[in-house]
Amino acid sequence: MKKHIVVIAGDGIGQEVTAVGKQVLDAVAQKYGHEFTYDTALIGHAAIEATGNPLPEETITKSKASDAILFGAVGHPKYDNDPSAKVRPEQGLLGIRKALGLYANLRPIKLFDELLGASSIRPEILKGADILFFRELTGDVYFGEKGRSDDRDTAYDTMIYSRYEVERIARKAFEAAMTRRRRLCSVDKANVLESSRLWREVVQAMAPEYPDVVVEHQFIDAAAMLLIKDPRRFDVVLTGNxxxxxxxxEASQIAGSMGMLASASIGDTTGLYEPIHGSAHDITGKGVANPLASILSAALMLDISFGMKAEAEEVVSAVDAALKAGYRTRDIADADTPDDMILGTEAMGSQILTQLASVAENQVV
Ligand code: NAD
Ligand code: IPM
Ligand code: MN
Incomplete structure (x- = not known):
């Protein structure tokens, strides 16, 4: 199969982990006889430096013309510490989500058994946790009207949702629940917020269409508590941006680290695949970032955008095998991990390629 992928690595560790994610895509293409062609595009701080714009028009054009996007991260300490900056790296990411209509952000929380000890949550609470978040991605307070008073002493952001926005993400979550354990938890703050009352009303109205799905509603504050108290009670979680x-x-701590969580941002056109983590200034350039979130994002691309289920499963198996063999990056190592099993970004990438090659050999008939 021929596919054209745009790689938007962005800033900080985005550059480091995306290079590894792409290597994994290459290895998959080679094994299965696919032809993946690539282009690159600028976003975030890197794009501001080069063009003055965090989301150059060319990035949107290239993205729209592609079959899928492998995304890294945006962000730079310069802006984090300067609230007055008008042009900001994050505008690039928000802009591309909006421009491509990527309203559904799927964030699977998959705990690999080998990482039970990497979490600060007790293993007996965690074992078997498997949650799929549906985060609405192009609405809410992120995109509502915002501004400052003339004297600049008052600021506002508007939390806003329309019925169709809630319906389309809720539909995806219900459909997913039907293929999983048939439990859907919708999270809002309907005891206080009008936009949440609309959210709850829409989800309640849709529930009878899915009689096999057990629907519950939780307020965000209680949901945040329950997630850590009893992560296994959740199957599909549906919530706003x-x-x-x-x-x-928060849920990344169920999977062991921010470096483990992949995501798929999808809408009606090209999908964008992005780790949930950011540019991680604290470890940028040190070669220690965990590339598994990028690799698992590549696996989601294979599955969701390309319909390559076997290829996607093979990538996940390769990650599992590397973890079973004892390899860790620093963020998922625990007190028992020997020093020589703690790998940097590239070395972990190489391990996954090695595992992929051996998984591949086993499967060749
Ligand atoms: P962050 O996700 O970058 O980092 C949070 C913590 O997790 C840090 O200690 C970091 O070292 C660690 N971490 C993250 N990814 C890791 C990985 N792959 N391997 C090992 N450790 C990892 O969040 P932050 O520090 O709050 O934000 C830093 C910058 O990133 C900010 O400018 C922020 O706006 C931006 N950001 C971007 C995205 C994105 O592009 N999707 C997401 C979140 C934050
Ligand atoms: C994420 C990030 C982004 C978000 C920021 C960088 C705009 O935190 O992808 O989770 O808030 O959506
Ligand atoms: Mn985030």
Whole structure:
């Protein structure tokens, strides 16, 4: 199969982990006889430096013309510490999500058994946790009207949702629940927020269409608590843009690290595949970033955008095999991990390629 992929590595560790994600795509293409062609495009701080714009028009054009996008991260400490900056790297990411209509962000929380000890949560609470988040991605307080008063002493952001926006993401979540354990938890703040009351109303109205799905509603504050208290009670979680952003960083601790969480941002056209983590200034350039979130994002691309289920499963198996063999990056190592099993970004990438090659050999008939 021929596919054209745009690689938008962005900033910080985005560059480091995306290079590894692409190597894995190359290895898959070679093994299965696919032809993947690539282009690159600028975003974030890198794009501001080169063009003054965090999302150059060319990046949108190239992205729209591609079959899928492998995305890294955006962000730079310069902006994090300068609230007055008008042009910001994050605008690039928000802009491309909006420009491509990527309203559904799927964030699977998959705990590899080998990483039970890497989490700060007790293993007996965690074992078997498997959650799929549906985070709405192009609405909410992220995209509502925002501004400052004339004296600049008052600021506002508007939390806003329309019925169709809730319906289309809820539909995806219900459909997914039907293929999983048939439980859907919708998270909102309907005891306080009008936009959440609309959210809850829409989800309640849709529930009878899916009689096999057990639907529950939780408020965001309680959901944040339950996620850590009893992660296994969740199957599919459906929530808005802001709540989903926060809950999934929290949920990364179920999977062991931010460096383990992949995501798929999808809409009606080209899908964009992105780790949930950011540019991680604290470890940029040190070669220690965990590339598995990027690799697992590549696996989601193979599965969702290209319909290459076997290829996607093979990538996940290769990750599993590398972890079973004892290899770790620093973020997922624990007190028992021997020093020589703690790998850097590239070395972990090489391990996955090695595992992929051996998984491949086993499967060749
Ligand atoms: P972050 O996700 O970059 O980092 C949070 C913590 O997790 C850091 O300690 C970091 O070292 C660690 N971490 C993250 N990814 C890792 C990996 N692959 N391997 C090992 N450790 C990893 O969040 P932050 O520090 O709050 O933000 C840094 C910058 O990134 C900010 O400018 C922010 O706006 C941006 N950001 C971008 C995205 C994105 O592009 N999708 C997401 C979140 C934050
Ligand atoms: C994420 C990030 C982004 C978000 C930022 C960088 C705009 O935190 O992808 O989770 O809030 O969506
Ligand atoms: Mn986030």
């Amino acid at each position: 802001l709540f989903g952003d926060i809950l999934t960083d």
